Amino acid sequence: xxxxxxxSLVGTLPHMNVLSIGADWLEVIxxxxxVIRRVRIALRLSSVPAECFDRHATVFxxxxxxxxxxxxxxxxxxxxxxxxxxxxxxxxxxxxxxRHLYIWSPVDWQEIxxxxxxxxxxxxxxxxxxxxxxxxxxxxxxGESAPCRQRAAPxxxxxxxxxRGWFCDGLYPLLS
Amino acid sequence: MGSTHFYLEYLxxxxxxLGQYYHNPAIFxxxxxxxxxxxxxxxxxxxxxxxxxxxxxxxxxxxxxxxxDSAGGSLALGLLSDLRKSGMLSKEFRERPAFMVLxxxxxxxxxxxxxxxxxxxxxxxxxxxFARLYAPDETGxxxxxxxxxxxxxxxxxxxxxxxxxxxxxxxxxxxxxxxIREAIQRLRKLGxxxxxxxxxxxxxxxxxxxxxxxxxxxxxxxxxxxxxxxVAAISTLTSKNVD
Numbered sequence: 001x002x003x004x005x006x007x008s009l010v011g012t013l014p015h016m017n018v019l020s021i022g023a024d025w026l027e028v029i030x031x032x033x034x035v036i037r038r039v040r041i042a043l044r045l046s047s048v049p050a051e052c053f054d055r056h057a058t059v060f061x062x063x064x065x066x067x068x069x070x071x072x073x074x075x076x077x078x079x080x081x082x083x084x085x086x087x088x089x090x091x092x093x094x095x096x097x098x099r100h101l102y103i104w105s106p107v108d109w110q111e112i113x114x115x116x117x118x119x120x121x122x123x124x125x126x127x128x129x130x131x132x133x134x135x136x137x138x139x140x141x142x143g144e145s146a147p148c149r150q151r152a153a154p155x156x157x158x159x160x161x162x163x164r165g166w167f168c169d170g171l172y173p174l175l176s
Numbered sequence: 177m178g179s180t181h182f183y184l185e186y187l188x189x190x191x192x193x194l195g196q197y198y199h200n201p202a203i204f205x206x207x208x209x210x211x212x213x214x215x216x217x218x219x220x221x222x223x224x225x226x227x228x229x230x231x232x233x234x235x236x237x238x239x240x241x242x243x244x245d246s247a248g249g250s251l252a253l254g255l256l257s258d259l260r261k262s263g264m265l266s267k268e269f270r271e272r273p274a275f276m277v278l279x280x281x282x283x284x285x286x287x288x289x290x291x292x293x294x295x296x297x298x299x300x301x302x303x304x305x306f307a308r309l310y311a312p313d314e315t316g317x318x319x320x321x322x323x324x325x326x327x328x329x330x331x332x333x334x335x336x337x338x339x340x341x342x343x344x345x346x347x348x349x350x351x352x353x354x355x356i357r358e359a360i361q362r363l364r365k366l367g368x369x370x371x372x373x374x375x376x377x378x379x380x381x382x383x384x385x386x387x388x389x390x391x392x393x394x395x396x397x398x399x400x401x402x403x404x405x406x407v408a409a410i411s412t413l414t415s416k417n418v419d
Contacts, residue, residue, distance in 0.1 A: 053295035053382060061392045069297035081210060086181040093185050107188045114229060119222045121229045122207040124180045126191045134202035136194065136241060137234040141223055142183050143246030143384065144210055
């Protein structure tokens with residue numbers, strides 16, 4: 001990406017459509033831009049509105065949300081679903097448990113699969129005392145991930161970023 | 177977002193919080209097929225089967241609370257519609273759930289009300305693309321209205337709904353907020369009892385923040401603040417507080 005192209009990104013040049021190369025590269029510098037934005041907010045160098053998420057979030061929260069946004073915008077469904085697969089999430093849970101010195105699960109849980117009904121029922125039961133009737137059953141239906149396999153056109157993606165104020169508040173300090 | 181195992185830690189915390197109000201709480205989290213591998217109506221059918229399974233353990237719908245987040249909220253409302261179709265509600269309405277908690281529910285698959293937010297991690301483009309993957313029509317490009325709760329909610333929804341009503345959490349700064357507000361108004365017009373927890377724009381107003389904050393927040397109070405409110409609402413509004 002040339003300097004002229006980069007300057008046009010941050011709004012010093014009006015034409016965004018010339019940018020068809022280098023959009024992927026731009027995403028790499030989005031993460032440090034978030035950090036800069038958050039630090040500027042902390043130092044009261046930025047006039048971010050009170051209703052803005054970044055003003056209240058920690059650096060870690062702001063980064064994690066920005067990564068989630070990237071994933072939802074760019075990763076194909078099969079890749080995104082891999083992050084939520086049992087083989088990934090369960091070891092992560094065990095790691096978090098061990099970090100707090102839990103070797104065994106503090107709560108009894110059990111995977112079930114009932115193939116006698118159609119369609120078959122799969123899920124997880126968490127019960128305090130399975131020998132007694134529960135006084136409440138919470139039936140939990142989780143959400144699906146909402147991936148976007150079709151990437152937005154680079155110029156459109158960049159225009160969206162600019163409209164959201166990321167460049168003005170995040171990337172511009174890199175140049176100034 | 178993905179699988180029940182991803183939610184397992186959150187569900188353990190939820191179970192622990194329920195234990196503060198109930199003697200013997202139980203949680204059943206359904207593992208349903210995901211799009212694009214499976215398409216509508218496969219997911220609602222599996223959710224319906226899962227509800228019957230939960231009922232078989234609970235004994236009665238009076239002690240069943242249905243909770244769903246995002247697309248799960250949409251499936252939870254679809255469950256009510258499926259219960260009516262199946263004729264179960266004609267049995268003195270015993271089998272309807274006692275209460276329903278919806279966290280940032282996806283009320284309309286495709287809507288002009290889905291406006292990109294500066295902060296939210298969802299975009300209307302990705303949401304609508306996913307809607308087309310989830311519920312395509314014969315041509316493969318138009319989403320079916322029957323899969324959108326805000327469309328299939330019609331007259332008679334009050335008798336169809338949960339005995340003690342709904343508790344809806346959403347962030348005022350999230351992509352789905354305008355659509356959720358409209359659906360809440362429609363539910364109220366239909367006579368449903370709807371308790372709303374709408375978080376002000378700011379640090380707690382993103383899509384499914386009660387779940388996201390559980391993984392991201394730096395201290396325990398922030399991590400469970402919204403979930404504690406939800407559990408307290410379940411206990412209070414269903415009048416099952418045993419303490």
